[in-house]
Amino acid sequence: SNMVKHVLVICSQKENYFQLLKDFTLSNGEAIVVDQAPWIDLEAVSYPENLVVHIKPNRNPFPYTDQGTFRSFTPDFILLRSYALGNHEHDWRKKISAFYHHDIPCINSIDSFVWSVEKATLYGKLRRVQKKTGDFPLIPQTYYSHPNTGSFAPDCPAVLKIGSSSQGVGKAKVPNHETWSDLMSVMSMSQEYFVSEPYVNWVADVRVQKIGNNYRAIERSRSDTTTSWKANDAIGIAEKDVPMRDNWKKWIDAASQELDMVMCGLDIVIDADGAEYILEINSSSIGFPARHAAEDTGHVRDLLMEHLNLNFGHLENRDPPKKVASPKEEKVEKKEEKETKGFFGIGKKEKKEKKEKK
Numbered sequence: 001s002n003m004v005k006h007v008l009v010i011c012s013q014k015e016n017y018f019q020l021l022k023d024f025t026l027s028n029g030e031a032i033v034v035d036q037a038p039w040i041d042l043e044a045v046s047y048p049e050n051l052v053v054h055i056k057p058n059r060n061p062f063p064y065t066d067q068g069t070f071r072s073f074t075p076d077f078i079l080l081r082s083y084a085l086g087n088h089e090h091d092w093r094k095k096i097s098a099f100y101h102h103d104i105p106c107i108n109s110i111d112s113f114v115w116s117v118e119k120a121t122l123y124g125k126l127r128r129v130q131k132k133t134g135d136f137p138l139i140p141q142t143y144y145s146h147p148n149t150g151s152f153a154p155d156c157p158a159v160l161k162i163g164s165s166s167q168g169v170g171k172a173k174v175p176n177h178e179t180w181s182d183l184m185s186v187m188s189m190s191q192e193y194f195v196s197e198p199y200v201n202w203v204a205d206v207r208v209q210k211i212g213n214n215y216r217a218i219e220r221s222r223s224d225t226t227t228s229w230k231a232n233d234a235i236g237i238a239e240k241d242v243p244m245r246d247n248w249k250k251w252i253d254a255a256s257q258e259l260d261m262v263m264c265g266l267d268i269v270i271d272a273d274g275a276e277y278i279l280e281i282n283s284s285s286i287g288f289p290a291r292h293a294a295e296d297t298g299h300v301r302d303l304l305m306e307h308l309n310l311n312f313g314h315l316e317n318r319d320p321p322k323k324v325a326s327p328k329e330e331k332v333e334k335k336e337e338k339e340t341k342g343f344f345g346i347g348k349k350e351k352k353e354k355k356e357k358k
Helices: 093-102 110-116 119-135 176-188 246-258 290-312 327-342 348-357
Strands: 004-009 031-038 042-046 051-055 071-073 077-080 142-145 158-162 170-172 194-198 201-213 214-222 237-242 265-271 277-281
Touching: 004 290, 042 093, 051 093, 077 214, 077 290, 093 110, 110 119, 119 194, 119 246, 119 277, 142 277, 158 176, 194 214, 201 246, 201 290, 237 246, 246 265, 246 277
Parallel strands: 004 031, 004 077
Antiparallel strands: 042 051, 051 071, 142 194, 158 170, 158 194, 201 214, 201 265, 214 237, 265 277
């Protein structure tokens, strides 16, 4: 059968989904065609009929794949393994919006990614979890829409977090009110909103990870107090696997349900008295420690297959046979083909070949 489902994986070259999904088929026998690209290499157009993704060649393509070429891909399903919003240079929210516009099925849900790229929205969702469950020790956070509103400093030491940054970027420890007022002066040059949180003098930082029904807990600890206050600094931070605790599992399940995430990482800090604070939740773009990468990407693949089968695997879900296009419709299709050419320089090579023939 020529039935096939196209899966787009948005991911760095750290994981190879061509390899992971090789020889896998849907439960109804349909084949799976994979393409993989990082956010920076792709642009998207959401047409009424389909979503078209235009992809630039990757600088380090995987062998035996099309990654080294310009290509256009029409995905039926998307796996999001990469942040859509990073630091100064990286804001790919317009691409997320294209997926949202088309309502294409994704892991995690497209809703969860839209909530995730706005840290304020994400915090609001976690507050909702706290209201529903009662037992959910979310760190108290203050949001400021403008630096002028920060004239009263929070209790120090505090942490200032700017905008929707992630991975330790855009954060500053505020030891005293003087530093706070300096930072307000810096913030008056920025368009971003900002938040403050009490600084937790943590002894352990725990990432609770959920991939479908697979759970894992990873603890980072400081070798001494002179070490960086951020747990994602590589120097002086020890990392080890710790047994999963019932309360952690309860928290991550409640949060993943509220946020429509089948795969996520919940970050918890623990102070010297053993008090736990939930800092944030990360969507399906979570990174895996090298020692678990093979096992965890296997879990991601299994979760993806499960969702592909839920969406497309039933026999009655097969596409109806294509009707033969009338000449008028054919013209329209050809015109659309022409329009996609020339985008990103797609089609230049073919033009060259034509010239040579002449």
